[in-house]
Amino acid sequence: MKSLEELKAIREKMQGQMGLRSESSDQIRVVVGMATCGIASGARPVLNTLSEAVQAKGLTNVAVTQTGCIGLCQYEPIVEIMEPGKDKVTYVKMTAEKALEVVEHHLIRGQIVKKYTIAEMIG
């Protein structure tokens, strides 16, 4: 069995590093649809990939969260990116691979991955 001792070691290593997470006004919100329609279409790996990539890249200004159904079930999995002062971007029919592209281009470099947006996908 994996022991809780390891968790104690993690705590000791991380203490003092906390409080780095910003809740500032330039916070970017990444929201994944996780209702029945989203989950059935593959939202779980999309959500896990996004939150792991955001942590791995140290993007402290990005918060990954979930939401329910937004009424566009046929385009799930859906990922919305809300950035203060900018229009909301809605990515549709997402996969874990596409999610990594979005992290790399949109979240890190600020370039919208147009080919996966709802406007491009449904014309």
Place this chain on the structure above:
Amino acid sequence: MTELSLNVLDVANNSVRAMADFIEIFIRIHRESDNLMIIITDNGCGMTGEQLAKVEDPFFTTRTTRGVGLGIPFFKQAAINTGGSFTIESSVGKGTKVTAVFGLSHIDRMPLGDMNSTIYTLITINTHINFLYTYENDGKRFHLDTREFRSILGDVPLDAPQVSAYIKDYLDENQKEVDNGYYV
């Protein structure tokens, strides 16, 4: 849904929306009695008798974005199709308990699938909620209790990268020890 672990994620999300701060997920595989039991219990807002009577109806939902609610009907049908059973108990202000029993060797039973991924998603996305996950396979079991983790971690959050990596390893290693990598 392609695997039961996705139904569990979906039904547990109902508990999240019911404002639960404690959710228990119990999985029991028992070959002798040839069944797989899944119980999801929460301390959320609960349902009235009227809502409870309608909750298994796919054309009933409290949401406003679409007119159907398929989470519970899907889960129920998946259980009934295997000669199993499905019950929901709920009381307002106390919480809800969903119990699904599946015929383990029934040809129509969906695979349990990646339960660890479901638990990992629930814990790391709902850091304000405590989870107790128990996985039992023919009498051998392990559990993950975020209350235990929190008491060790203090103010270090469950979604901190090192912690979430630990949670993933904890689930994978302990499950393997319990079922020897024999997934149902």
